[in-house]
Amino acid sequence: MSHTTLTVAEFIKKFLNKEQQKAVSAKEGVFLVVAGAGSGKTRVITTRIAHLIKNEEVAPLSILALTFTNKAAKEMRERIRQFIGHQTDLPFIGTFHAYCLRLLKQYAHLHNTPFLSILDEEDQHKLLNGIIHRNNLTKRTTAKKLSYQISQLKNSSIDPLSDVHHSSWNSSFMREVYLSYEREKRAQHSLDFDDLLLETVKLFKTNAIFKQQFQQRIRHILVDEYQDTNVVQHALLKECCLDERASFSADSLCVVGDEDQSIYSWRGATIANIINFKKDFSQAKTIKIEQNYRSVQPILNLANHVIQHNTERNPKNLWSERPGTDRVRVIACLSEYQEGEIVAQFLKTTQKTSSSPTAILYRAHYQSRALEEALIKQSIPYTIVGGIEFYERKEIKDLLAYLRLMVNPFDRVSFSRVINCPQRGLGEKFEEEFYACWDMEPLFDFKLIAQDLLQRDALTRAKKTALVSFITVFDAVSATDLPSHALDRILSLTAYMAYVKNSYETQEAESRMDNIKELLHAVRYLEEQGISSITQFLDDVALMQDKLSTEEKGENPVLLMTLHAAKGLEFDQVVITGLEEGILPSSRALTENNVEEERRLLYVGITRAKERLLMTHCRYRYTYGQMNTQHESRFVQEMSPDLLACHDGSSRSIVEMQRIFTQWLGITSVPSATSSSVLTFGTAKKAFSEEPAQPKISTVTIWKKNQPVQHKKFGTGIIQMVEKKDDGSIYLTIDFRVGTKKIDAKFVTQV
Numbered sequence: 130m131s132h133t134t135l136t137v138a139e140f141i142k143k144f145l146n147k148e149q150q151k152a153v154s155a156k157e158g159v160f161l162v163v164a165g166a167g168s169g170k171t172r173v174i175t176t177r178i179a180h181l182i183k184n185e186e187v188a189p190l191s192i193l194a195l196t197f198t199n200k201a202a203k204e205m206r207e208r209i210r211q212f213i214g215h216q217t218d219l220p221f222i223g224t225f226h227a228y229c230l231r232l233l234k235q236y237a238h239l240h241n242t243p244f245l246s247i248l249d250e251e252d253q254h255k256l257l258n259g260i261i262h263r264n265n266l267t268k269r270t271t272a273k274k275l276s277y278q279i280s281q282l283k284n285s286s287i288d289p290l291s292d293v294h295h296s297s298w299n300s301s302f303m304r305e306v307y308l309s310y311e312r313e314k315r316a317q318h319s320l321d322f323d324d325l326l327l328e329t330v331k332l333f334k335t336n337a338i339f340k341q342q343f344q345q346r347i348r349h350i351l352v353d354e355y356q357d358t359n360v361v362q363h364a365l366l367k368e369c370c371l372d373e374r375a376s377f378s379a380d381s382l383c384v385v386g387d388e389d390q391s392i393y394s395w396r397g398a399t400i401a402n403i404i405n406f407k408k409d410f411s412q413a414k415t416i417k418i419e420q421n422y423r424s425v426q427p428i429l430n431l432a433n434h435v436i437q438h439n440t441e442r443n444p445k446n447l448w449s450e451r452p453g454t455d456r457v458r459v460i461a462c463l464s465e466y467q468e469g470e471i472v473a474q475f476l477k478t479t480q481k482t483s484s485s486p487t488a489i490l491y492r493a494h495y496q497s498r499a500l501e502e503a504l505i506k507q508s509i510p511y512t513i514v515g516g517i518e519f520y521e522r523k524e525i526k527d528l529l530a531y532l533r534l535m536v537n538p539f540d541r542v543s544f545s546r547v548i549n550c551p552q553r554g555l556g557e558k559f560e561e562e563f564y565a566c567w568d569m570e571p572l573f574d575f576k577l578i579a580q581d582l583l584q585r586d587a588l589t590r591a592k593k594t595a596l597v598s599f600i601t602v603f604d605a606v607s608a609t610d611l612p613s614h615a616l617d618r619i620l621s622l623t624a625y626m627a628y629v630k631n632s633y634e635t636q637e638a639e640s641r642m643d644n645i646k647e648l649l650h651a652v653r654y655l656e657e658q659g660i661s662s663i664t665q666f667l668d669d670v671a672l673m674q675d676k677l678s679t680e681e682k683g684e685n686p687v688l689l690m691t692l693h694a695a696k697g698l699e700f701d702q703v704v705i706t707g708l709e710e711g712i713l714p715s716s717r718a719l720t721e722n723n724v725e726e727e728r729r730l731l732y733v734g735i736t737r738a739k740e741r742l743l744m745t746h747c748r749y750r751y752t753y754g755q756m757n758t759q760h761e762s763r764f765v766q767e768m769s770p771d772l773l774a775c776h777d778g779s780s781r782s783i784v785e786m787q788r789i790f791t792q793w794l795g796i797t798s799v800p801s802a803t804s805s806s807v808l809t810f811g812t813a814k815k816a817f818s819e820e821p822a823q824p825k826i827s828t829v830t831i832w833k834k835n836q837p838v839q840h841k842k843f844g845t846g847i848i849q850m851v852e853k854k855d856d857g858s859i860y861l862t863i864d865f866r867v868g869t870k871k872i873d874a875k876f877v878t879q880v
Contacts, residue, residue, distance in 0.1 A: 137183045137212055141176060148418045152383065153177045156185045159377060159413040161406050162385040165447045166432070166736035167423030167699070170385045174351050175205050177383060178220060179212035181349055189213075191346060192220035193369075195228060196353040202227075205353075225362055226322060229329040232343075233320075239336055240328070245318040250276070253321055260309050269302075270631065277634030279307055283323035284359040284397030326361045333368035340368065348380040355386030355406075359397040367409055377412060388443060389436050392693060392730050394723070395636050400441055417445050423699050424739050425453030431742070431772045432735045438767055439725045447736075457742045457772060458793060459708075459765060463779035463835060464749045464756075464847070465496075466654070469503030471778050471786055472704050475743055476509050476687055478790040485701040488688045490734045492713045494522075494640055495647040496706060497689050505673055510686040515694035520670055524629060524641045525648055529670065531619045532663050536608040538574035541567070551628035553595035562587070576600055598622075612652045612666040620645070639717070650751045657849050657864065692734045703738035705731070708746040708762040724763075731764050741794075748779065748837075749847065756847055756864045779837075832861055838877040843870060846877075 135143065141150055149169065152162045153176045164170035178194060181187040196202050202223045209219065221228060230247070237243055248256065257272035314321065320328060333340045350369055352358070358366075372378040384406065391400040407413050421429055429447040436442065462468040472489060479487060489500060489511075498519040504511050519525060527550055530543040537543070541564075548563075549555045567578050579600050583593060602622045606615055620626060629641045652666060660666050688700070692713075707713055714727035735742060746761045776789060832838075836848045843865040850862035859874040 137176070137179045140212070141180065145172070145176065146418075146420050148416055148420070149173050149176075152385075152416045152418065153180050155381070156181065156187075157380050159381070159410045160383045161403070161410075161413045161415045162383060162418060163415060163443050163445055164385050164387055164418040165421060165445050166387065166390060166733070167421040168418040168447070169422055170353070170387075170418065171201070171205065171208070173418065174353055174383070174385055175208040175212070177351065178205075178209050178222075181381075182213055182217065182220075187349060189218040189220040191348040192351070193228070193347050193349070194220060194222040194351040194353070195225050196222070197224060197357055199224060199227075201353060225365070226325050229325040229365075232329055232332070233325065236332065236339060239332060239339060242315055243318060244320045246320075247325070248314065248319050248321045252319075256313055257306075257310060260306060260313070264306075264309075266306075268631075270306075271633075273632065274634050275306060275310075278303065279310060280323050281397055282307065283327060284361055286327070286360045286364065323361075326365060330361060330365050330368055333365075337373070343369065344372070344378050350379060350382050352384040353386075355384040356388050356391035356400060356403045357386070357393055357398045358402045359399060360402075363399075363402040363409075370410075377410065382410065382413075388441065389439070389445075389729055390696065390733050392696065392726060392733060394726055400726075404441055404443070415443065417443070419445050419447055421447045421449045421736075424449060424736060425451045425456050427453050427456040427772065428735060428738050428742055431457050431768065432732055434769055434772055435728065435735065435764060435767060436732045439728055441725055453740075455774065455793065456738075456740065457744070457774070459744045459746075459768070459773055459775045460778040461761070461776070462745055462747045463837065464751070465499040465707075465747050466503070467778065467835070468706060468745050468747050469499040470783075472500060472706065472743075472745065473503040473507040473509055474783060474786050475704065475790050476504070477507060478787060478794060478796070479702055480509075481796060486685050486688060487702040487704070488690065488695060488698070488700040488737065489704045489706060490690060490692050490695050490737070491706050492692060492715055492730070493643055494691060495519075495643040496712070498647050498651060500689060500706065502673065504687065511689055512686045514688050514690035516690070519644070519647070520673070522641075522644055524625075524645055528616060528619060528625070528645065528648060529667070531602065531623075532612065532615055532667060534575070535603055535606050535610075535615055536664050536667060538576055538603070541575075544575050548599065551623055551625060553599060554591055555595050555599070559588075559592060576603060608664045609662045611656060611661060612663045613649065613656055615663050616649060616652060654751055657869070692730045695737050696733050699737055699739055701738075701740045702743070703734065703741075704743045704745070705734045706745045708744050708765050709750075709759045710762055711759075713762055713764065728764060744773075745778075751864075758845065832859060832874060836879075838863060838879060840865065840870075840872065840877050846870075 141153055145153060149172070152160055152173050162170070162173060164173065174194065178192060181192060182189055194202075194205065196205065206219060206222050209222070213219075221231070233240070233244070253276050254272040257275050261267055261270065261272060261275070333343070347369065350366070352366065366382075366384075370377055370379045370382050384403070386403050388400050388403045391398060391403070394400070407415075424432075424447075426449045429449055433446055437444075460471055462471055476487060491497065491500070494516050497513065497516070501511070501519055516522075520529070527547060530546040533540050533543040534547065545560065548560065563578060563582065566581060567573065567575070570578060570581070573581070579596055582588060583596065588596065602619060606618065626642055626645065629645070630638050632638070633641060655666060655669060660669060692705075705713075708731075711719070713731060714724050718724055718727045744765070746765060747759050749756050750759050751757070778786065781789070832848055832851045834848055834851065837845060838848060838861070839845055840863070843863075846863040846865040848861050849864050849869065852860045852862075854860065860871055861874050861877065862869060862871050863877070
């Protein structure tokens with residue numbers, strides 16, 4: 130719709146619901162607008178600003194609107210410009226940090242320590258690297274890890290001088306590094322990004338005249354995404370609005386947010402700011418905006434039902450004028466490989482009826498691997514949002530480079546990638562010397578060049594030790610070895626996991642280590658499928674990447690992303706995978722008792738769907754070559770059976786899954802069964818709503834790959850291979866938790 134054809138008053142009357150009108154129309158007061166997912170919160174903020182300017186004749190420069198991203202600020206400015214035209218000044222609409230920088234520069238004369246520059250991330254890392262090297266801390270931490278920890282402390286407003294005994298200083302090491310960093314930063318008259326907020330709060334607290342002048346000038350304040358604010362941002366808002374007696378001094382304050390979408394605690398955000406808002410602003414009126422303009426009602430019913438299990442929230446009930454029936458399905462899969470196949474089948478079916486965007490959401494990046502491989506096999510184009518394809522991730526490329534060097538010791542690209550990764554002290558000068566020798570002896574492989582350098586006695590003792598350690602990784606390894614054995618050797622001899630753990634902040638390090646574990650899992654799975662050498666594995670990866678690079682993306686590729694990355698987006702169809710304990714909720718959340726944020730994360734995922742929602746979970750996942758039993762997420766168990774339909778996908782053939790999806794999507798033609806499509810995912814099992822079948826002595830003579838079975842001693846396993854002997858006996862190669870066993874079929878039973 131075009132705002133230019135309507136006055137602001139007409140737009141409010143025609144396009145805002147009653148609750149939105151309440152949040153927009155009142156000129157004065159404090160308002161906590163609890164805006165549910167898809168309820169039009171950006172519309173509320175932008176229309177309120179336009180209303181103040183056009184209808185209440187408020188001076189634009191007395192209005193301040195704060196948000197979290199430059200993208201959101203730009204969108205808000207564009208919308209307001211449509212209302213007020215180009216002849217009227219715009220108020221400040223931007224991020225917290227941008228506004229604080231403006232204030233600090235404007236009032237630079239009031240600072241005790243004037244600053245001349247802002248440290249960007251690279252500058253910050255250089256400064257911290259200097260501290261690390263001067264104090265011999267290279268084996269203990271990294272600049273990237275320290276900068277994250279310092280940022281977290283600052284966002285929590287923890288001062289190393291006044292909060293000496295705070296639990297965050299779990300050792301004198303972190304406090305001393307923090308203090309050293311601050312001293313060096315101040316000496317060069319610089320501030321970092323977090324200082325912009327802290328210094329502005331300090332300016333308010335220490336200069337009464339500045340605070341008084343600010344409050345006289347800025348009379349209306351609006352804040353978007355208030356559930357994402359941290360301790361310092363909340364303190365800043367209080368300084369902007371409350372006088373020295375803690376009385377509200379502005380004309381209006383309007384904060385908009387949804388505590389049910391608070392999912393960034395790891396970034397410093399605290400849900401307490403929005404939950405306890407009335408403690409600091411006692412006169413605040415709560416306005417709930419519950420009408421959703423995105424999703425059909427059955428999806429909202431599920432979202433409401435899931436999130437009501439949280440205690441830290443302002444109760445609300447999303448509703449929509451868009452009715453619908455049978456819009457949510459849950460499918461239990463046998464393994465992550467079948468999960469990928471079922472999701473790919475669903476996507477192929479939806480492509481027949483719709484060209485609208487579809488998203489696959491998951492808790493962690495490592496989950497994308499099996500999904501990517503299934504999509505590639507089915508020639509379904511996809512794009513990774515907020516990340517990169519599995520085999521393009523740095524840690525995966527590093528390990529693949531080691532494997533390539535084992536196969537091809539003349540591979541200079543792979544050598545260059547891994548010679549100093551993890552860091553061995555073999556820097557650029559060493560590499561130049563190494564390549565100069567290699568150019569002189571082009572028929573030598575890297576090991577011969579290394580031996581030549583060692584024999585020449587041209588290296589320092591430290592470099593000799595490092596080079597010997599490096600070439601040891603490749604000793605007694607050949608291209609025909611099992612790739613899993615080679616990877617185990619690489620990880621062990623290079624301490625690569627420790628390198629990742631020490632190189633990145635906790636959240637990112639865990640994600641990268643999960644990717645490495647997933648690579649090991651993929652390798653062992655492929656070995657079970659017949660790949661028995663490093664060469665074969667690398668060929669398989671290369672062919673997959675080649676197919677991906679030549680695949681046409683089309684106009685609407687499937688979008689793969691984490692649940693965090695999906696916030697703020699919407700899609701006609703959404704698939705949420707991996708609804709299992711330890712994945713969603715994550716094992717870390719279970720350890721740290723942070724299940725409510727994980728439930729909010731699922732709520733965010735559910736409310737991205739406009740038309741249909743498919744959720745999946747697996748009974749087994751492979752970890753380090755072993756099959757582990759998975760338990761469905763507590764969140765699935767909390768879902769009322771009245772709100773969704775469940776299927777046991779492990780008992781279905783591809784044709785049966787096609788039939789389920791075509792019926793669900795309302796497609797009249799069901800694919801006919803062909804010899805190529807009748808590929809069962811497993812043996813028949815009862816649906817969720819029925820009593821589970823009891824194990825029984827099997828009388829079947831035909832066993833199938835991927836069929837679950839039970840053994841008296843080894844427990845539950847998955848058949849990997851079926852061999853029929855001339856005497857009529859059948860031997861099964863079965864993956865058990867304890868390992869792979871070859872067993873006479875008469876000693877196992879169906880599950």
